[in-house]
Amino acid sequence: DILINQSPASLTVSAGEKVTMSCKSSQSLLYSENNQDYLAWYQQKPGQFPKLLIYGASNRHTGVPDRFTGSGSGTDFTLTISSVQAEDLADYYCEQTYSYPYTFGAGTKLELK
Amino acid sequence: EVKLQQSGDELVRPGASVKMSCKASGYTFTDYAMHWVKQSPGQGLEWIGTIIPLIDTTSYNQKFKGKATLTADKSSNTAYMELSRLTSEDSAVYYCARLEYTTDCFDYWGQGVMVTVSS
Numbered sequence: 675d676i677l678i679n680q681s682p683a684s685l686t687v688s689a690g691e692k693v694t695m696s697c698k699s700s701q702s703l704l705y706s707e708n709n710q711d712y713l714a715w716y717q718q719k720p721g722q723f724p725k726l727l728i729y730g731a732s733n734r735h736t737g738v739p740d741r742f743t744g745s746g747s748g749t750d751f752t753l754t755i756s757s758v759q760a761e762d763l764a765d766y767y768c769e770q771t772y773s774y775p776y777t778f779g780a781g782t783k784l785e786l787k
Numbered sequence: 788e789v790k791l792q793q794s795g796d797e798l799v800r801p802g803a804s805v806k807m808s809c810k811a812s813g814y815t816f817t818d819y820a821m822h823w824v825k826q827s828p829g830q831g832l833e834w835i836g837t838i839i840p841l842i843d844t845t846s847y848n849q850k851f852k853g854k855a856t857l858t859a860d861k862s863s864n865t866a867y868m869e870l871s872r873l874t875s876e877d878s879a880v881y882y883c884a885r886l887e888y889t890t891d892c893f894d895y896w897g898q899g900v901m902v903t904v905s906s
Contacts, residue, residue: 710891714893716893723897723899724882724893729887735894767832769834769892775850776822778833778834
C-alpha cells in the first residue's frame with residue numbers, strides 16, 4: 675500500500691495569514707505516460723462531507739477560490755492557502771489515486787486564533 | 788445537478804448486517820465508478836472499495852474484504868454497500884463518492900450514513 679504522511683496534524687493561524695501543509699507519499703504518484711500526479715486535496719468542514727479542492731496535485735476544482743494552491747510532484751506535495759479566511763476552518767486531507775488501495779493522509783486540522 | 792443521496796443513519800446490533808444505499812442523479816450512472824469511504828469517529832478517511840456499475844466489477848481494500856459487499860442497480864441508478872458481522876469497530880460514517888475518470892478524484896460525495904453498532 676502507498677503510505678501518505680500528512681503534516682502538520684494541526685495548525686492555528688490568524689485570519690489573513692498564509693498557510694502551508696504537506697503531504698508526502700511513500701512512492702511516486704507521477705504516472706509517466708501522461709505526466710500526471712494522482713494526488714488530490716479535500717476540505718472537510720465540521721459535520722460535512724469532504725469536498726474536492728485540488729486534483730492532479732495542482733488543479734483547482736470548479737468554484738474553489740484562488741487562495742487555495744496545490745503544488746509538488748512525485749512524492750512531495752503542498753497545499754497553500756494564501757490568506758486564510760474564517761470559512762477555511764476545516765480538516766484537510768490529501769489522497770492518492772495512483773494505485774489501489776487508494777489511501778488518505780491523516781489530515782491537517784486548521785484552527786483559527 | 789449531480790447528486791448522491793444516501794440512505795438514513797442506522798443503529799444495529801453487534802453481529803448483524805446493514806445495507807445502505809447511494810442513489811445517483813444528474814448524470815449517467817453507468818459512466819462513472821462509485822467508491823465508498825469510511826470515517827471512524829474523530830478519525831480520518833479510509834477507502835473501502837469501488838464498483839463500476841456498467842460491468843458490475845468491484846475492487847476492495849484488502850482490509851474490507853469479507854466485511855463490505857458492493858453492488859449496483861442500473862435500473863434505479865443506485866449503488867449499495869452491505870456490511871456484515873458488525874462490531875463496534877464498524878461504527879463510523881460511510882460515504883459514497885463518484886470518481887471522475889479524467890482527473891481521477893472524487894468530485895461528488897454523498898452526505899454520509901452514520902452506522903452505530905450497539906446492543
